[in-house]
Structures are given as C-alpha cells and as structure tokens.
Amino acid sequence: MKKILLMGNPNVGKSVIFSKLTGTSVVSSNYAGTTVEYTKGHMKLNNETIEIIDVPGTYTLNPTNKAEEVAVEMLDEGDLIVNVLDSTNLERNLNLTLQLLERKKPMIIALNFWDETKHKGIKIDVNKMQKYFNVPVIPTAATKGLGLKEIIKNFNYKKIVEHNFGNDDERWSTIGKIIRNVQDIKHKHHSITDVLEDITVKPLTGIPIALIVLALSFMIIRFIGEGLIGHVAEPFFESIYKPIILKLSLLLGSDGFIHNLIIGELINGDIDFGQSFGLLTTGIFIPLAAVLPYIISFYLILGLLEDIGYLPRISVLVDNIMHKVGLHGFSIIPMILGFGCNVPAALAIRNLENRREKFIASTLMATTIPCMSQMAMVIGLLGSYGNKYLIYVFSVLLVVWIIIGSLMNKLIPGFSTDLLLELPSFRIPSIVTVLKKLKMRVVGFLAEALPMVLLGVFIINIFYSLGIFDALSLTIGPFLHRLFGVPSEAIDALIMGFLRKDIAMGVLIPLGLTGKQMLTMSILLVIYFPCIATFVILLRELGVYDMLKATLIMLTSTIVVGGYLNFAFQGDGFKILRLVPVVILFIIIQFIPKIKSKNSVEMNE
Amino acid sequence: MNTCKLSEVHKNNKCKVVNFEGGRCMTNKLSNLGIRVGKELQIINSSFMGGPITVMSGSTKVAIGRNMANRIIVEVNKL
Numbered sequence: 001m002k003k004i005l006l007m008g009n010p011n012v013g014k015s016v017i018f019s020k021l022t023g024t025s026v027v028s029s030n031y032a033g034t035t036v037e038y039t040k041g042h043m044k045l046n047n048e049t050i051e052i053i054d055v056p057g058t059y060t061l062n063p064t065n066k067a068e069e070v071a072v073e074m075l076d077e078g079d080l081i082v083n084v085l086d087s088t089n090l091e092r093n094l095n096l097t098l099q100l101l102e103r104k105k106p107m108i109i110a111l112n113f114w115d116e117t118k119h120k121g122i123k124i125d126v127n128k129m130q131k132y133f134n135v136p137v138i139p140t141a142a143t144k145g146l147g148l149k150e151i152i153k154n155f156n157y158k159k160i161v162e163h164n165f166g167n168d169d170e171r172w173s174t175i176g177k178i179i180r181n182v183q184d185i186k187h188k189h190h191s192i193t194d195v196l197e198d199i200t201v202k203p204l205t206g207i208p209i210a211l212i213v214l215a216l217s218f219m220i221i222r223f224i225g226e227g228l229i230g231h232v233a234e235p236f237f238e239s240i241y242k243p244i245i246l247k248l249s250l251l252l253g254s255d256g257f258i259h260n261l262i263i264g265e266l267i268n269g270d271i272d273f274g275q276s277f278g279l280l281t282t283g284i285f286i287p288l289a290a291v292l293p294y295i296i297s298f299y300l301i302l303g304l305l306e307d308i309g310y311l312p313r314i315s316v317l318v319d320n321i322m323h324k325v326g327l328h329g330f331s332i333i334p335m336i337l338g339f340g341c342n343v344p345a346a347l348a349i350r351n352l353e354n355r356r357e358k359f360i361a362s363t364l365m366a367t368t369i370p371c372m373s374q375m376a377m378v379i380g381l382l383g384s385y386g387n388k389y390l391i392y393v394f395s396v397l398l399v400v401w402i403i404i405g406s407l408m409n410k411l412i413p414g415f416s417t418d419l420l421l422e423l424p425s426f427r428i429p430s431i432v433t434v435l436k437k438l439k440m441r442v443v444g445f446l447a448e449a450l451p452m453v454l455l456g457v458f459i460i461n462i463f464y465s466l467g468i469f470d471a472l473s474l475t476i477g478p479f480l481h482r483l484f485g486v487p488s489e490a491i492d493a494l495i496m497g498f499l500r501k502d503i504a505m506g507v508l509i510p511l512g513l514t515g516k517q518m519l520t521m522s523i524l525l526v527i528y529f530p531c532i533a534t535f536v537i538l539l540r541e542l543g544v545y546d547m548l549k550a551t552l553i554m555l556t557s558t559i560v561v562g563g564y565l566n567f568a569f570q571g572d573g574f575k576i577l578r579l580v581p582v583v584i585l586f587i588i589i590q591f592i593p594k595i596k597s598k599n600s601v602e603m604n605e
Numbered sequence: 606m607n608t609c610k611l612s613e614v615h616k617n618n619k620c621k622v623v624n625f626e627g628g629r630c631m632t633n634k635l636s637n638l639g640i641r642v643g644k645e646l647q648i649i650n651s652s653f654m655g656g657p658i659t660v661m662s663g664s665t666k667v668a669i670g671r672n673m674a675n676r677i678i679v680e681v682n683k684l
Contacts, residue, residue, distance in 0.1 A: 059637035064630070091663045092639040120664070172641055185664070197666065203653040316668045320655040328670060329657065418670030419657050420634055425666075 003051045004155060005078035007071065007100065009093050010057030011424055012086040013112045015039075016142040016433065018054035021152070037347070038074055045155060053078065059092075061099045066350050080157060081107040087117050087124055087139070088425070090183055094175045097133075101163040107135050108154045114139035114146065116425075121186035128182045134161045143430045193426045200313040201423065210317055213310065221297045225376065228293030237289050242271055245280055261461045274509045282506060283457035286377070287449045291502050292442070294376035298340050299441045300434070307429035307437075311336065312421055319419045325405025326412065327352075328419040331361045338369035341445070342534040345369065346541060355546075356414040362538055363408065363550040366530040367557055368401040370501070373449060377505035378522045385515035392574070396523050399582060400561055403589065404553065410592045448533065449500065456496055456503035463492075484524065484562040486517045497525050498532055516569040520562060528558040607681050612658060612674035616651045620679035627676040635677070638667050646679065 006014040018024070022041030039054040058071040075081075083100055085093040100107060109129075117124060130137040136154050140147030165171040199205040245263060252259040254266060263271065264278025273285035305311055311333055319329030331352060338345035342365065349361045370378065370393075382389045409416070463469050469492050477488025484490075489511055497504035504525050508518065529551070530538065539547045568578040614620050622644045625632045640646070640662050649666065650659040657668045669677070 060633070062633065064634055064637070089663070089665050092637075092665050095637065095639070122664070168636065172636070198649055201659050201668065202650050203656060312668075316657055316659065319657045319668075319670060323655070329668070418631075418673040419668055420638070420670065420673060421657075421668045422638055423659065423666040423668055 001051050003078045004080045005053050006082050007055045008084035012084045013142045014084045084110045087111040091179050098165045106158050109137045111139045115141040123184040125182045201316045206317050217301045224297035225294040233289035283454045287453045291373045291376040295445045298372045303434045303437045309424040309426050326360045326409030326416045338365045341371050346537040359546050360408045368397045370526040374501035377502050382518050413595050452500050453503050456499045485566040520565045611677035611679050614648050619647050620681045621645050623680050624678040
C-alpha cells in the first residue's frame, strides 16, 4: 500500500488536510502540538487504497522532544512526503522543507493558509519556488478545501530531487535568498486582529481579558449544560423513557436480582434515575442525561478557544506562576484539557521537555484537575446545596494545586526550563471544523463512558448482592468516618471512582449526605486517584517508579486534605480563621530550600 | 555599538541578535523558530514580573521565557 506522509511545522494545518483527505477525524487546534502521536487514515483513489499518515508537527529533523522524534522515525516509512507549509510564515517553515529535500524522497509542497496571505499583504511567487526546488508547489486553504484536488493529483509523484544545503548557517542563508526571491511583503497597517493579538499577551490588559474569558466560558458552559439537561435530557428521560422502563419493570416482576440489575430498585414504586442503580436506568441516565450535556458544552467552548488560537496566550500570561511549581507556561494547556478529560491531558504532557516537568505536570493534573464527567455530577449534586459549595471546590483544588506544586518544585531536584512558544495568529474558527471536532470528542466520550458506566453499575449490583460493600463499610468505612467525617458507606464511592468519577458521585446520591460531606467527597474523589483510563496512560508515560511516587503524593494529599476539610467545615460553615494551618503550611514551604542534587541532570534528561 | 540582553530592551523597539549565551540546545530551539544571529526582532511586550517577553521575528510572534531572554544578546537599533 502506498504511504503518504503529511509533514510540516506544528500548527500549519496538517490535521485539517488529513481529515479532508481521509474523512477520518483527528483533533486539530490553532496551536502547536495538538498531534502528539501519528494518525493513520485511508483514502481510495482509482480503486487503490492509499494510506495517509498525519505526522506530529516538527520544526526540524533534529528532534527536541518526543513528538518530534515520532515525526523523524516516520520519515523512512513513507513513499511520498507532502510537506505542508504555513504561507504566512514562509521563512521559518522553509527550514524543515530544506531538511526534508535533502532526504532523497519524493516530495510535494503544500502552501497552506494561502487565503490568509492576501490580507496579510504577502505575495509568494509559486512558479519561482517550484523552479527553485524542482518539486510541485501547490497553494492550499485546507479549511476551505482549496487546492486539495491538486494535492491528490500529485499522489503518484515519484521524482526524487537531489539537494544539499550544507550546514545550519548555509541553510539559513539559502532560506534568506529564497525568501528575497519568491516573497514580497507589503507592510500593512495594524488590523483589529493584530491589536487583539497583542493586548491578549500584554499582562496589564491580558490578565483581565483572560479572567473575563474564563468567567464567561464557565458561565456559558454551565448555561448550555444546564439548559440541555433541563430542557432536553430530563424531559426525555422522565416523559418518554420512563414509561417504557416502568412497563419493562412490571414485565420483570418489579423485584428480584435480574430486575434490580436491569431496572434497579424501585423507590416508592417509582424509578429514580439517580438512585435506582439499574443498567437501563442509572447506567444510561448518568452518561447520557447528567454528563453528556456538560461534555457537549465544555468541548464546544474549548474547541472555539483552541481554534481561535487563544490558549497559547494564557500560557504566556501564567508563565511566571507556572515557574513557581516547576513548570513553564505551556503546561497550562494540559491542565485546561484535563478539565474535559484527564486522558487527553495526560497525553498532551508528552510535549513537555524533561522527565521532571512531565512528572510534576502529570501529578498536578491527575491530583487536582476534576474532569467534566465528574464536574457535571458535582455541579448537579453539590450545586443543589448552594453555589458557594462549588466555589469551595474550586478554591480548595486551586490551593492544593499550589501547595503540591510548590512542594514538588522545591523537593524534586532540577529546574524548570524556559518557555519558548510560537504565538499563532488569531483565526476566525470555521464552524464546520469546530462542530466536527466536537462531534468527534462527544463520540469518543460515549465510546469510553457508556460501557464503563454500565460496567460500573453492573459491579455495584454484584458487590451489593455479594455483601462486599457492606464488608468494606464495616472494615475500612469507620476510618473514613473518623478521618473525614463522611458516612462509612462513602467507601463505595471511592471504590467505584477507580472506574469512573461520575458513577462514583452517583453512588453518593442515596447516602443523603450533608453539604459538608458532599463537599469533602467531591474533592476527595478528584484527589485520591485518577480513573483507570487516566492511570493506564500515566503509567505508560511516567513508568512504574514515577507512577508509584505520584500515587504516594495522591494518597498523602487525600489524607491531609480530607482531614483538613473535616476540621475546616465543622458545623457546615467555613470560618476565615480556619485558614491558619494553610497559611502556616504555605509559609513553611517558602522557607524550604530548593534541593539541588548531583542527580539534577538525570531528571532533566 | 550598543549591546544588551534581549530582556532589557524596551517595548516597541527593534533589535538585532548578536550572540547567544546559552547551550546548543537553546540555540537550536531558537533557530527552529527562525531566531538566529543577525535576525531582527521587534519587541511587542517586555517582561512583567519575571514573565516572558514577546517578540516579532519576521511574521512569527514568539514568547520567550525571561531566563532565556537574559541569555540572548542583542544590539538595539537607535531610531
């Protein structure tokens, strides 16, 4: 089978071209490093199946991180390289192009974002460029589908050209020459996008803008999420789905093991989607009615922010804060992704440079970032006690994030590397691309969540009827009760949380918790351990030893935070004086000397 | 000639890279983004409370961490 590689710098639109050619969806965004692993897809051309590979973006063939290593390894496999360039950034892009041309592989060049060159006042002489390199050069605008046919026409291109551009300096001077010959830039006046691009990174304007964007995002996510639940999901489940299930319940005899497994227990002769815990009731209701609406609204907003190119601006603004926890600004992006789901966040951490940063970022993310599946349940359950509890959750998690982060920064030998990040131009997102990406993430969620929640409900029923839950709440439960002030049955939630956090929150519903207990459990379920899906990825990315260390940190945090919450929220209220231990801890951390060991190099490898 | 660290250049000024006081790794990473000796940079945003500085290099905007900017020596163009 013929293999075609899409290669180019980060954020030049390779993934969009890939999606358009193969019909396979991959997540693309307007910032560097969205593709960390290669994706394969197929397309049919004249009865021939062609494999197309979306290679992670790289600036050079001398890799500086793992995603780039993947790119270079792929190089040997391809029959044809489609080198995708950002026409509005020709100079920087040509560095890779020249390196690729030396590899003696058939290659064609796609000048992507061609549509944007016009209003940026950039003129590129395609013919001259073609003559210079002696390979086909095709202007494209992938999101609009321009030039893709031309690319496909050249899929059988086999000519190999021989180039040698010499060492780094010689290569750059060649690039300079080419640029002067083929490109003409008319200086344009500052447009509104230019102004916006600049004020969003300047701290004095950028920080207030970021706060407004975050607050607005949160409000919109909640508005859409609650709207979908209140006006679509719940009405559907209550008035259409429930009568059918009630009939089925009668058919199954309203009681017994099989009935309770499929329908769940009837509460006062009626189905309660939150408490019945049958496969077809709670097992369907939690993923589809309680969580899905929030997944949709979260990923819609995230997708828009990604495609506009806003996220890297946040990286710049938080860079100095991130250095306090041993990271740099770019690590905020995995943290933001983690709010959707910790799994893609754990994968995005691969883009970080050294082992120390990967460890700190993974541990911080897995310990303190609640995923949307859990947050949807938290908002639904804890929100009913009052909005202040939601604010408590986020504040506590933020404080834990800062404390664990600065402790790790002090105690893990090594230092944080410096931020070096290309800031993408703002682009008006294409609605089609945003919706496609949303659809893909929603489908991904359903494929992952639905079976896991059903499995969870199944296990709950089995554990319940075998008396395992009773045994647990009699043995370990009392410790939880004494330590955290939660009922001993809350252990069931912690057990189920290994599987998924949304179902774990669901287990809490029948317990009739007080506001304080629900708050404690909501936070502990975030901190104590990641769900199995995240754990598997982290184990692979960090290795057994580092994962063990991370687990220890999570366990310690669970006990400390849970104990503190039990103390601080006595009597269901919070008094400012109870912040004293936190402040003291914070001051102590400031005085801990930074550990510099001989092995510091090791963690920075 | 008036050379200084990139981190010391004021906002909206232009400067030219004359030297890197860092390892090969840093030089490579910068060069991948087109920032090399002789390259003209325009400062969009200077460092604020230890934060990164933002420069325009050709048509690319790049954010550079404070420590790295301390190790990039530039020559400021007097306007």
